[in-house]
Amino acid sequence: MAKTNKLSARKKDERAAAYIFTIPAIALLVAFLVVPMVYTVYYSVFKYQVMRPNDITFIGLANYQKLFKDPEFWKALRNTFYFTIIVVPVQCVLALALALLVSKRFRGVSIFRTMYFSPQLTSMVVISVLWTVLYNSNPNTGLINSILVSFGLQPINFLTNAKTAMNAIIFMSAWQGAGYQMMIFLAGLQGIPTEQYEASAVDGANKWQQFWNITIPNLKGTIKYVIMITMIQAMKLFTQPYVMTQGGPKNATKTMVYYIYTQGFQKGNFGYACSVAAVFFVIVVAMSLILQKITNAD
Amino acid sequence: MKKVISLLLASAMIVGLTACGGSNSGATSSAPADGQTAAQTTEAADGAVQITIWQPSDKESVENWWVDRLAEWNAEHPDIQVNREAIDRSDSYAYDNKVATAVTSNDLPDILFVDGPQVSYYAANEIIVPISDYFPDLDDFVPSTVAQCTYNDQLYAIAATESSVAFYYNKDMLKECGVDTDDLDSRTIDNPITWSEMTAIAEKCTTADHVGTHIVMDHGEGIPYALEPMYISEGKDYISADGTTAEGYVNSDEAVKTTAFLANFIAKGYANVDPITDEFLNKACATMIGGSWEVATLTANADFDWGVTYYPVADDTKKAVSPCGDWSAAITRDCEHVEEAGQFLQWLMNTENVASYAAAIAKPATRTSAYEDPAMAEYKNFPLSLLVEQLQNTAVPRPRTPSYATFSTDYAEAMTNIFAEAASEGTVDEAYIKELLDGVSEKFTEDYTTYYAE
Numbered sequence: 001m002a003k004t005n006k007l008s009a010r011k012k013d014e015r016a017a018a019y020i021f022t023i024p025a026i027a028l029l030v031a032f033l034v035v036p037m038v039y040t041v042y043y044s045v046f047k048y049q050v051m052r053p054n055d056i057t058f059i060g061l062a063n064y065q066k067l068f069k070d071p072e073f074w075k076a077l078r079n080t081f082y083f084t085i086i087v088v089p090v091q092c093v094l095a096l097a098l099a100l101l102v103s104k105r106f107r108g109v110s111i112f113r114t115m116y117f118s119p120q121l122t123s124m125v126v127i128s129v130l131w132t133v134l135y136n137s138n139p140n141t142g143l144i145n146s147i148l149v150s151f152g153l154q155p156i157n158f159l160t161n162a163k164t165a166m167n168a169i170i171f172m173s174a175w176q177g178a179g180y181q182m183m184i185f186l187a188g189l190q191g192i193p194t195e196q197y198e199a200s201a202v203d204g205a206n207k208w209q210q211f212w213n214i215t216i217p218n219l220k221g222t223i224k225y226v227i228m229i230t231m232i233q234a235m236k237l238f239t240q241p242y243v244m245t246q247g248g249p250k251n252a253t254k255t256m257v258y259y260i261y262t263q264g265f266q267k268g269n270f271g272y273a274c275s276v277a278a279v280f281f282v283i284v285v286a287m288s289l290i291l292q293k294i295t296n297a298d
Numbered sequence: 299m300k301k302v303i304s305l306l307l308a309s310a311m312i313v314g315l316t317a318c319g320g321s322n323s324g325a326t327s328s329a330p331a332d333g334q335t336a337a338q339t340t341e342a343a344d345g346a347v348q349i350t351i352w353q354p355s356d357k358e359s360v361e362n363w364w365v366d367r368l369a370e371w372n373a374e375h376p377d378i379q380v381n382r383e384a385i386d387r388s389d390s391y392a393y394d395n396k397v398a399t400a401v402t403s404n405d406l407p408d409i410l411f412v413d414g415p416q417v418s419y420y421a422a423n424e425i426i427v428p429i430s431d432y433f434p435d436l437d438d439f440v441p442s443t444v445a446q447c448t449y450n451d452q453l454y455a456i457a458a459t460e461s462s463v464a465f466y467y468n469k470d471m472l473k474e475c476g477v478d479t480d481d482l483d484s485r486t487i488d489n490p491i492t493w494s495e496m497t498a499i500a501e502k503c504t505t506a507d508h509v510g511t512h513i514v515m516d517h518g519e520g521i522p523y524a525l526e527p528m529y530i531s532e533g534k535d536y537i538s539a540d541g542t543t544a545e546g547y548v549n550s551d552e553a554v555k556t557t558a559f560l561a562n563f564i565a566k567g568y569a570n571v572d573p574i575t576d577e578f579l580n581k582a583c584a585t586m587i588g589g590s591w592e593v594a595t596l597t598a599n600a601d602f603d604w605g606v607t608y609y610p611v612a613d614d615t616k617k618a619v620s621p622c623g624d625w626s627a628a629i630t631r632d633c634e635h636v637e638e639a640g641q642f643l644q645w646l647m648n649t650e651n652v653a654s655y656a657a658a659i660a661k662p663a664t665r666t667s668a669y670e671d672p673a674m675a676e677y678k679n680f681p682l683s684l685l686v687e688q689l690q691n692t693a694v695p696r697p698r699t700p701s702y703a704t705f706s707t708d709y710a711e712a713m714t715n716i717f718a719e720a721a722s723e724g725t726v727d728e729a730y731i732k733e734l735l736d737g738v739s740e741k742f743t744e745d746y747t748t749y750y751a752e
Contacts, residue, residue, distance in 0.1 A: 049749045051423035053402045137721070140507060141574045141582055160571045160718045166591065238430065246517040249718030265395050266743065267704045 037281065040274045048271035055272075063275035074278060075251045076259040077283075083170060083255065085233040087276065091174040091230055095181030100215075102182070103189045113186075117179040124176065128243035131172045135159050135244075159245050162252040169240045169253055177233070181226045188222030189215070224295040229290060235284050257279045263273070320371040338391075346379045347518065347635045349642055353411040353656040354393050354625070356659065365659040367651060371642065378638045383407065394703075401425055407634035409643065412455055413519070414623030415706070416698040418541065421449035422750060426628035428452040432640040434649070439643035442622040446695035456643060457626035458652045461662035462590040462685040462693065463524045464620070465491060465610055467499070471584040475503040480608050486563035487687055490608035490618055490738040491529075493559055503584035510584035512577050513560055516715065522711045524587055525560065527619035530694055531612040532556045534708065537742070541699030542751070544742040548709065549735040556612075557731045565720035590685045594660040606681045608688060621740040622693035624661060641710030643709060662686050704745040708738045 044064070047057040067073045102113045119127060135158035136142030145155035159169040179227040196214050205213065216223075241247050247254035247262070260280070264273030357362065362510065364382055372379050387393045393414070400406045401423075412420055420426045430453040436444050440460060447455040471477045477499050485491060491499075500510030514524040522536065529535060534552040536545045547553065563569035568576065578586040579599055585594075588608075596604055609620040627646065629639045645651070653671030656663035662685055668674055677686050699705065712734040721724055 047748065049423070050398045051401055051419065052749070077412075123501065132572075136574060137572055138509070138570050138582070141570075157718075157721055161722045162718065163722075192395070246711070246714060248517070248714045249722075250715050262707060265398060266707045285548075297455055 005016045022135045040281070042274075042279050044275035044278045045270055046271045048269075048274075050268040050270040054255040059271070064279070067276055067279065068273065069129055072251065072259060074255065076254045076282075078167060079252065079254055080122045080235060080237065080256045083166060083173075084231055086167075087094075087170050087174055087177075087234050088227060088230045090170065091177050092181060092226055094174055094178040095222075095226065096185050096219075097183040098178060099185035099189055100211075103186055113183075116182055119176040120179045124239040124245055126176070127172070127176050128240050131168075132244045133169055161250055165245055165249060169237075169244065174242060177230070181230060182228055185219065185222060188219045192218040197275065227295065229289060232284065232288065235287070247282065306681055309667075325393050330395060334542075345640045346377050349378060349380045349409060349633075349635065349639050351380065351382040351409040351411070351627075352385055352397070352407040353382060353627075354387040359658045360655075363655055365647075367655075371645060371661055376637075377643075378642060380642055393432075397425075404632055405714075406630040406632040406633065408630060408639045410430055410628050410630050411625045411683070412628050413625055414457070415519075415523075415702045417447050417628065418449045418453045418628060418665070418698040419700050419702050420628065421452075421454040424631055427633075427636065428454055428689055429456065429629055429640060429643065432644050438649075439664045440622075440666065440668050440689050440693065442689065442693035442695050443626070444697070445622075446623055447626050449698060453525075455603055455626035455628035456538050456647050456654045457624050457664050458620050459659055460664050460689050460693070462620055462688045463527075463587060464606050464684060464688065465496065465585065465591070465608065466578060466588045466592060466604060466606045467585040468581065468597070469605050470583070471503055471508065471602075472499070475584065477502055479605060484606055485607045487608055487618060487691055491610050492613045492616065493610055495558075496610045497515055497562070499585060500726060501566070504568045505567075505609045508581060509570050509583045510585065511563060511567050511575055512583040512588070514587060515571065515573055515714075517714050518710055519706055521527070523621055523623065524589070524707050525695060525713075527609055527621055527692075527694065528560065528612070529553055529556045530619045531615055533615060533617075533619045534695060535697065537695075537697035537705065541701075542559055542746060544705065544739040545606050547739075548705075548742070549732065549739045553735055554728055554732050557713070557735065558726045558728050560713075561716050561720040561726045561731065565724055565726050567724075571721035573650050591660060591661060593685070594679055606684060608684065609692070615648040617693050618692045620692045622690040623695055624664075640705045662689055666690075699746070700750045701742055701745040705738070705742050708741045712738050715749050 026030070043056075044059055045058060045063075047059045050054070062129065098116050102109055102116065133141070133146075134143050137145060137155060137160055139145040139149040139155045142155070142158075149155055156164060159165050192215065196218075197210055200210050200214060218292040234256055237255045241253040241255055241258050244259070245253040247258050256276070259279075260273050260277050263269045265278060311427050353461055368380055368382060385396060387394055397406070397410065397743060406425070407491075410420075410426065412426065415646070417426070431452060433439075433456060436453070439456075443460055444453070447453055447457065461489075467479065467482060472479050472482075482491065502510065504510040514520045526536060529548075529552065530747035532552045532555060534547050534550045536548045536553075544643070564571050574580060574582060576595070577583045578588060578592070579595060581602065593606070608618065611618050621745070627643055629636055629643070633639050647665075649665050649667045650671065652663050652665045653673045656668060657673040661667060661676065662682070663674060669677055676682055695706065716731055716734055719730055
């Protein structure tokens with residue numbers, strides 16, 4: 001009985017310590033996440049010009065009524081979904097392929113790992129500027145078009161044609177982001193017991209069968225995590241269209257976050273921007289829950 | 299023991315967190331406490347008034363100019379001490395974002411530098427206060443500056459420097475392409491090149507190695523700034539003179555024609571839709587519509603023979619108009635020492651300071667008398683004299699309207715889309731231009747009626 005009491009007291013202490021340790025994190029979350037979120041919802045029902053903080057008028061759901069009729073809002077939402085739907089599988093498959101390549105032990109493997117990861121270490125702004133030059137439509141100044149022309153092909157207006165601009169950003173983003181997911185997959189791959197591969201080899205399984213029946217099932221948790229974080233990152237797309245296309249051409253690369261930025265900060269429609277942000281927040285949370293449900297069902 | 303260590307660690311983390319907050323407060327010691335304005339904290343312990351200036355950071359020569367001038371002022375005025383915070387613009391909107399944040403938190407500096415067309419926006423929203431009383435000698439300033447800084451008949455800001463835009467040409471390339479550069483060199487302000495002449499030069503000079511011209515394609519404020527004179531020359535400005543409506547202006551027949559003229563350069567391949575940085579300097583285009591600051595860049599770096607002539611005019615009207623506008627100083631609503639800030643601005647904008655500042659930043663001065671100062675001697679000679687001549691005779695400020703921020707964003711976006719369409723299709727679609735310019739007008743009307751119409 002005395003032992004039980006002692007254990008119980010120790011458990012209580014641990015619980016108290018756990019609560020105390022979480023206080024800083026909770027304080028930061030409340031200050032920088034919960035409070036801004038509450039304010040966002042609060043301001044979304046006001047007419048609020050950013051330069052007139054003392055002249056705020058309650059307008060009920062007028063901002064929400066306006067945004068549901070706003071073609072730019074729907075265009076931005078479509079663009080964001082399109083980017084996410086394409087970039088998530090492309091980036092995850094690319095990252096897994098790279099991780100499989102560099103998971104083998106061979107001479108110089110760390111050089112390849114560093115090379116694949118290096119785009120992650122560079123600022124997205126710098127990478128966007130670099131790719132803007134690479135994608136330049138003039139073959140005299142754009143490297144990719146200069147290569148196309150040297151092969152007798154027509155130059156492509158990568159960033160100034162509405163049909164190609166978002167795809168050009170997707171390709172660049174997948175290239176930039178895959179290195180990070182590769183490292184996560186690599187950690188997952190290294191956690192798979194080698195005995196499973198050895199046993200399957202004895203049973204006559206080929207590499208393809210090993211990949212589907214050992215690697216993928218063992219990576220299930222990692223894959224779920226990678227898909228989730230890639231999706232959330234993709235939904236927040238801002239830097240690339242901001243630097244490379246300014247949302248154009250023909251709004252083809254205008255994303256939700258970019259739209260919120262232009263409304264709130266460039267035009268000063270703070271109340272309206274808050275209503276767009278609130279709706280977008282609900283969409284992202286809903287998508288995350290749906291994705292979680294789908295992956296858990298598997 | 300573990301319990302003690304755990305508690306100690308947790309306490310250390312909490313103290314650390316609190317200390318972080320504390321150090322933040324310390325770093326912004328001039329920031330106001332609850333219910334106070336920034337200026338309420340600007341009286342130093344020794345009784346001297348502290349005036350703070352916010353301005354976008356600039357090149358080294360300008361930063362050095364500020365250090366020297368403020369040292370001079372502070373030594374001569376121990377009762378009014380001025381310090382300046384140079385803020386990195388990072389991109390065209392980062393500085394504006396910082397100001398917007400300060401507006402919300404009542405944390406504005408005493409003196410704020412504002413880009414020309416934003417003066418009306420800030421004045422209409424009562425972010426800045428009238429300063430007419432401190433500048434009785436406005437006749438000495440170029441009319442375009444006074445007009446840009448005036449809202450509702452009150453002067454709200456004052457600038458030391460101005461800007462202009464002209465037509466630059468690479469003489470070596472033009473000669474190779476059979477263009478008479480002597481003719482361009484001989485043009486006067488009464489006889490500038492016309493749109494059709496500009497098109498003919500661009501067509502002749504478009505080769506496999508370079509395009510014929512460069513029209514401003516910065517996707518931002520550069521577009522409305524540099525292209526507005528084309529619209530005025532054709533007959534209609536972007537917005538009505540009273541700043542209340544864009545309907546019938548930015549979407550007028552004249553505006554559609556002007557936009558089609560510009561888009562034609564892209565459609566025909568005479569200009570790049572996504573030009574590289576310093577396209578003219580890098581010899582990727584033969585001519586360009588470029589700012590007055592290009593003179594210093596080309597003088598220092600160009601390895602080819604270049605010339606510059608007056609801003610092109612519409613064939614029908616031949617009306618000469620040129621862009622202008624620069625950053626100007628204003629006193630904010632949070633300033634509690636307006637009199638002292640006004641005294642400082644008077645001194646800052648005296649002839650000697652305007653001349654030396656203009657020389658340091660390599661831009662034309664706003665004060666006519668500054669051009670007599672030895673520091674501005676080179677502005678008496680070509681090519682800088684051409685820019686001054688434009689400023690004094692043909693400069694027109696951007697629209698003075700509180701909805702300028704909305705207009706500028708939407709117009710630049712519409713133009714970018716129009717140019718992209720022209721590049722993709724290889725033709726100019728006037729119906730599409732009209733549709734997009736109608737959209738710009740509608741958004742302007744919505745913004746104006748929502749926030750400013752009585």
